[in-house]
Amino acid sequence: MSSSQKILTVIKHDDDNIKIAENLQDFEGNINENYVFNSSDDDVNMKDISDEDSDEENIENNNLLNQIISPGDLVIKSSEYMKGHNTYTTQDTLHSTSNGSSDEKKNNDEINIYSSTLGVLSKINKLISVTNINKNLYQAEIGDHIIGQIVEVTSTKKWKLNINGNNLANLQLSSINLPGGLLRRKNEQDELNMKQLLKVGDLINCEVQGVHSNGNDINLHTRSLKYGKLRNGALIKVKMGLIQRKKTHTHFFNNNSIKIILGCNGFIWVSHEKAAAETVNKNKDAESIKTDITRIEQDTSFEIYSDINDPSIDLSKRILISKYVIIIKILAFNNLVINEQRINAVYELILSYTSSNTLSNKSSNSKEILFVLNDFDIMKDIAYQLVQGEKMRG
Amino acid sequence: MSRFEFFTSEGLRIDGRRSGELKNFESSITTTSNFANFSRSTSTNTTYLQMGQNKVLVTINGPKEPTNRSKIDITKATLTTTINISKFSKVNRNTNKSNLPDKQTLEWEYEITQLFSKIVVLETYPKSTISINVTVLQQDGGLLSAIINCITTALINNSVQIYDIVTAVSVGIVDQKHFLLDLNHLEEQFLSSGTIATIGGSDEVCLMRIRDKFPLDLIEEFVQVGVQGCSVLKHIIINQVKDMNLNKLVEIQ
Numbered sequence: 001m002s003s004s005q006k007i008l009t010v011i012k013h014d015d016d017n018i019k020i021a022e023n024l025q026d027f028e029g030n031i032n033e034n035y036v037f038n039s040s041d042d043d044v045n046m047k048d049i050s051d052e053d054s055d056e057e058n059i060e061n062n063n064l065l066n067q068i069i070s071p072g073d074l075v076i077k078s079s080e081y082m083k084g085h086n087t088y089t090t091q092d093t094l095h096s097t098s099n100g101s102s103d104e105k106k107n108n109d110e111i112n113i114y115s116s117t118l119g120v121l122s123k124i125n126k127l128i129s130v131t132n133i134n135k136n137l138y139q140a141e142i143g144d145h146i147i148g149q150i151v152e153v154t155s156t157k158k159w160k161l162n163i164n165g166n167n168l169a170n171l172q173l174s175s176i177n178l179p180g181g182l183l184r185r186k187n188e189q190d191e192l193n194m195k196q197l198l199k200v201g202d203l204i205n206c207e208v209q210g211v212h213s214n215g216n217d218i219n220l221h222t223r224s225l226k227y228g229k230l231r232n233g234a235l236i237k238v239k240m241g242l243i244q245r246k247k248t249h250t251h252f253f254n255n256n257s258i259k260i261i262l263g264c265n266g267f268i269w270v271s272h273e274k275a276a277a278e279t280v281n282k283n284k285d286a287e288s289i290k291t292d293i294t295r296i297e298q299d300t301s302f303e304i305y306s307d308i309n310d311p312s313i314d315l316s317k318r319i320l321i322s323k324y325v326i327i328i329k330i331l332a333f334n335n336l337v338i339n340e341q342r343i344n345a346v347y348e349l350i351l352s353y354t355s356s357n358t359l360s361n362k363s364s365n366s367k368e369i370l371f372v373l374n375d376f377d378i379m380k381d382i383a384y385q386l387v388q389g390e391k392m393r394g
Numbered sequence: 395m396s397r398f399e400f401f402t403s404e405g406l407r408i409d410g411r412r413s414g415e416l417k418n419f420e421s422s423i424t425t426t427s428n429f430a431n432f433s434r435s436t437s438t439n440t441t442y443l444q445m446g447q448n449k450v451l452v453t454i455n456g457p458k459e460p461t462n463r464s465k466i467d468i469t470k471a472t473l474t475t476t477i478n479i480s481k482f483s484k485v486n487r488n489t490n491k492s493n494l495p496d497k498q499t500l501e502w503e504y505e506i507t508q509l510f511s512k513i514v515v516l517e518t519y520p521k522s523t524i525s526i527n528v529t530v531l532q533q534d535g536g537l538l539s540a541i542i543n544c545i546t547t548a549l550i551n552n553s554v555q556i557y558d559i560v561t562a563v564s565v566g567i568v569d570q571k572h573f574l575l576d577l578n579h580l581e582e583q584f585l586s587s588g589t590i591a592t593i594g595g596s597d598e599v600c601l602m603r604i605r606d607k608f609p610l611d612l613i614e615e616f617v618q619v620g621v622q623g624c625s626v627l628k629h630i631i632i633n634q635v636k637d638m639n640l641n642k643l644v645e646i647q
Contacts, residue, residue: 072558
């Protein structure tokens with residue numbers, strides 16, 4: 001770094017800018033030539049593409065390219081606006097860069113907002129922010145329904161969960177449903193039993209309770225019967241941005257036998273649901289409130305923290321689960337937003353796919369269908385059919 | 395000065411380029427990123443860069459919770475760099491038996507860490523670490539510049555917040571008067587050369603590294619050539635990164 005400082009001073013001492021300008025002109029010739037060479041190369045590629053596609057698409061692509069903001073670009077030059085996510089102002093750089101590397105930026109009185117990521121501009125009233133194109137990490141917001149994996153059991157009555165963010169989230173002992181009833185006070189015995197309740201590697205279905213200081217301290221809770229430990233299923237990790245924030249994130253498929261939880265943080269849980277639970281719910285209205293409370297107590301017994309899968313899940317149910325796993329994989333592979341309608345649509349496509357392509361004896365060999373569907377080309381084909389179908393419906 | 399004629403009277407170099415012409419520059423993200431990541435963490439994808447015959451792979455891990463508690467900084471993230479130069483990357487296979495990095499690699503690691511801790515907006519990721527892992531598959535002249543360009547591209551692809559794009563280029567001097575941009579292997583071996591990195595294609599030099607004997611009176615012109623090369627390279631990098639991420643933008647809308 002010291003060498004770079006020296007160079008800066010060398011340039012500063014040299015006040016007669018004319019000399020530099022002359023030199024610059026000398027080299028501009030070469031470099032312009034070079035740049036033209038590069039850009040012409042690009043044009044050749046573009047033509048190749050345009051031969052296959054229409055010219056309109058090409059123009060559309062160029063329009064999209066112009067929309068993208070790269071890091072360091074000036075987003076807006078005004079002091080009226082506020083900076084949001086993924087942006088920084090000249091004032092920020094003053095604090096962070098110790099030596100005066102940004103002379104031009106310093107001298108300006110008005111606050112310029114620059115982008116710090118590759119993305120698209122989004123403007124809400126006076127708030128300027130840049131939406132990230134590559135959404136990799138989860139940014140927690142209060143009320144999000146997410147799925148986390150336990151990484152650590154700390155001594156301070158907390159579990160640490162991996163929620164696909166840049167820091168681990170906290171799940172406190174006081175914010176889970178303890179076994180043996182809702183209204184029970186927690187005692188020292190519970191603290192000792194923490195490792196028995198939730199172990200390292202367990203998957204937890206939970207909600208964001210609070211976010212503190214820059215969104216890096218996240219507290220979770222499972223204080224509801226729909227949350228808790230997950231079992232009887234499979235986890236899929238997809239890219240952030242494929243799941244949108246909705247009212248409900250729990251969906252049922254295939255006559256309520258398959259339950260899919262779309263976690264806001266890109267974790268998806270596909271599990272088999274007992275049909276018996278459905279009948280209990282139906283009878284619930286007839287029963288009195290008193291028995292309802294006893295049912296809650298039963299549910300919050302040690303069983304909800306058990307590690308063992310339901311023994312009633314046999315091979316056919318497992319195949320059903322993995323079919324839905326593959327459906328989500330197909331959607332994620334093709335960068336399609338995952339929602340309830342699309343999962344249903346792809347399921348129907350898969351049914352037709354296996355029957356039309358008579359690869360095997362349909363239902364008897366349903367295991368082989370899973371292998372067939374793992375092919376890249378077939379995945380793309382199904383997604384193409386899905387998108388076409390959606391276009392037809394509008 | 396040497397037995398090769400590095401710059402002919404017609405203005406051509408050994409490999410047929412002009413003095414101010416860059417090597418071909420290509421970069422890509424791993425195409426399988428959205429499929430293979432089902433089993434791994436979703437937050438990493440690999441960036442591959444080819445600058446002439448330099449072939450560099452960069453993976454960026456994080457920002458994530460540090461494994462070592464002592465490394466936690468409450469106000470900002472900590473940045474670490476590891477460079478792994480594979481033994482088969484040179485023309486002659488490296489016969490050094492030990493797996494420890496050599497002195498030059500350690501120096502580069504330190505310099506790159508210093509450089510990028512000013513570039514990455516570390517304040518947005520408190521209590522976390524960002525680790526940059528560089529693997530060199532094949533080396534040609536100007537390896538340091540290729541590594542720096544690849545890290546910049548990788549940071550953008552991984553959506554780590556950065557203040558501006560850093561580009562680097564190597565410059566050599568022939569016969570005390572001609573300046574060659576973006577050296578190849580032979581030129582780097584026989585000429586006095588250096589690497590220059592600038593911020594955002596402007597004339598703000600953020601890294602300069604000179605090897606061998608260097609005529610001090612030529613240094614000013616040397617810097618100007620480097621700065622010009624960097625500003626051209628910035629446009630190339632931005633265009634390539636935008637092209638790479640175009641399909642994702644279509645998804646958003």
